[in-house]
Amino acid sequence: MILFSGVSCDLYNGFWYVSALNIGPVYDNSLRCTRYLKSLESLVLLENGLTGELPQEMGSLVNLRRLVLGGNKLFGQIPSSFGGLKELLILDLSMNKLSGSLPWTLGNLTSLLKLDLSNNMLEKELPSTIGSLKNLTLMDLGRNNFSGGLVQSLQGMVSLKEMVMSNNPLLGGNLNGIQWQNLQNLEFLDLSNMGLTGNIPESMTELKRLRFLGLNNNNLSGSPSPRLASLPCISALYLYENDLAGKLEFSEGFYRKMGKRFGAWNNPNICYQAELMLSTSNQFHSLFVIGGDGGWVLPKSRNHEMYNQWASQNRFKVDDTVHFKYKKDSVLVVTAEEYDKCHSARPVFFSNNGATVFKLDKPGLFYFISGVAGHCERGQKMIIKVLEPETAPPLSSKENTTTVSSHKSGAVEMAAISSPISVLFMVSFFGLLFI
Structure with missing residues (x-):
């Protein structure tokens, strides 16, 4: 491989082929020219000021393994032709102005490991084909305008470690249509500010690896299961700004462990041991x-x-x-x-x-x-x-306490959360991104 100022080339059968692009600012949409780069495996154009729509022609880059176009000014819909990028491992279109619905063809990207479409203006219902992404470990669809509730096929994404759907206030629906116990690899689940209704399903208490659960700023009702506090890895649980009711049957040890990483305020009909949390605040x-x-x-x-x-x-x-x-x-x-x-x-x-x-x-x-x-x-x-x-x-x-500085x-002072994606791409992919 030879690297020329952000352009990587490989020698194959006596010919040089461009295999990766990682260039500086481009203040025009020149993406249509990429259709000539049939051997391209990595296209990284982060924060380049690109404008315009994503061209259908990009779907012909069948050898692409990484497509990162985050932080630009792209608008319009995600082309259905992207479903032809079946070798793709990383797709990052975050922080643009993309709109419209997700193409059902995204379900064809069965090799995909990371999908980040956050901070756009995407809308309408989630396609049921998204559940076909069984190798996906990270999915961030937060800060969009999706509606129609969570699709049941999400329960088939068995490799998922991090799911972020937060700040889709029009999404609505409830959590009971998904068998959450199927997602045994899930470590980080943020479903805050989604307009959710109904109760918190008991199946969520089966997520043994879950560290972070954000259900705040919804319209959830009923009484949360005491088993939520018994999740072995839980380190942050946010239930505030809902319509939950009854008494939280969480142990004293849970409150001592969580401190300010647990929140249930602004649930008018709920009762929990706030005084115990205050009495242990000096241990944080x-x-x-x-x-x-x-x-x-x-x-x-x-x-x-x-x-x-x-x-x-x-x-x-x-x-x-x-x-x-x-x-x-x-x-x-x-x-x-x-x-x-x-x-x-x-x-x-x-x-x-x-x-x-x-x-x-x-x-x-x-x-x-x-x-x-x-x-x-x-x-x-x-x-x-x-x-x-x-x-x-x-x-x-029993005696060792530390006063908050x-x-x-x-x-x-904030919640101490460790996201599970820290190491996932360290060796395989993101190391290349920062070369």
Whole structure:
């Protein structure tokens, strides 16, 4: 393979073929020319200012394995010809202005691992063929205008680890038409602000790997099952802003474990142990948003110490967590030597899910860098110093409590959630994306 400024070429039978494109800003829709690139396997045009409609001709790129056109200004419908891209593994059309309904031909993409169509204006009913995507591990259809409820075929997506349908306020319907127990790999489920009605189905309590469940800002009714609190991996449960009723039969240990990662407020007819949650609030640790409102982004100025200056303004303790918010980037935890070189072939930790949460589990120094080529060198890196515990010798588990630190300069307390997609594409695909 030869790489010429974002264009990768492979030699086959004595001829050079373009196999991947990853180029800078293009302020016109030149996608129609891609029909001549029959051997193209990867097309990445992130945040290029592309306008216009997606051409039907792109459906002829039958060797495509990755199609990433997120963060542009594309509008119109998703062409039905995309159903011919049967080798596709990653399809990301997020953060555009796409509208209309999803083509039923998307169900032909049976090799697909990641589908991200979030932050568009897509509408109408979800096609039942979407349930044919049995290899899909991540599906984000959030922030659109879908309607007609969740289709039953979703229960056939048995490989799914992360499902985000939130902020589709017109979707409506209820949750009882889906056999949730079939989705045993599901770890992250966000169904908030969807206009859902009815009760929370008992089958959701069978999701043994579920870490995050967001059902807030709907019109759900009935009394939630006590078994929700017994899910072995649950670390965040949000039920607020619904019409739930009755008494929550959750254990004291559940409230102590969840803290502010459990929410059931603004359910007028529900009763739960709010006083117990308040009495244990002093046991919660802080979660800091890296960079404050700006998030984890490439510094716009030449201030290469921007993140270290931010870190120096905050006080980090053992078991505090740090939250990285970003788009089309990544977070690596590396050694001191790798931090200085701005490179790591085998990082201690890697995540590229856009909302990474990392727990500072020991005292000492933690070294963070961006995984995007050139970003670390230009200042997107940070060292966090975690203080030694103040009490010595250690107290017993019953006595050991930690007071939440005061909020300083962008440090806010939030729910500590770890999305399951952190490692999924680290080796296979996203490593290529940031070369």
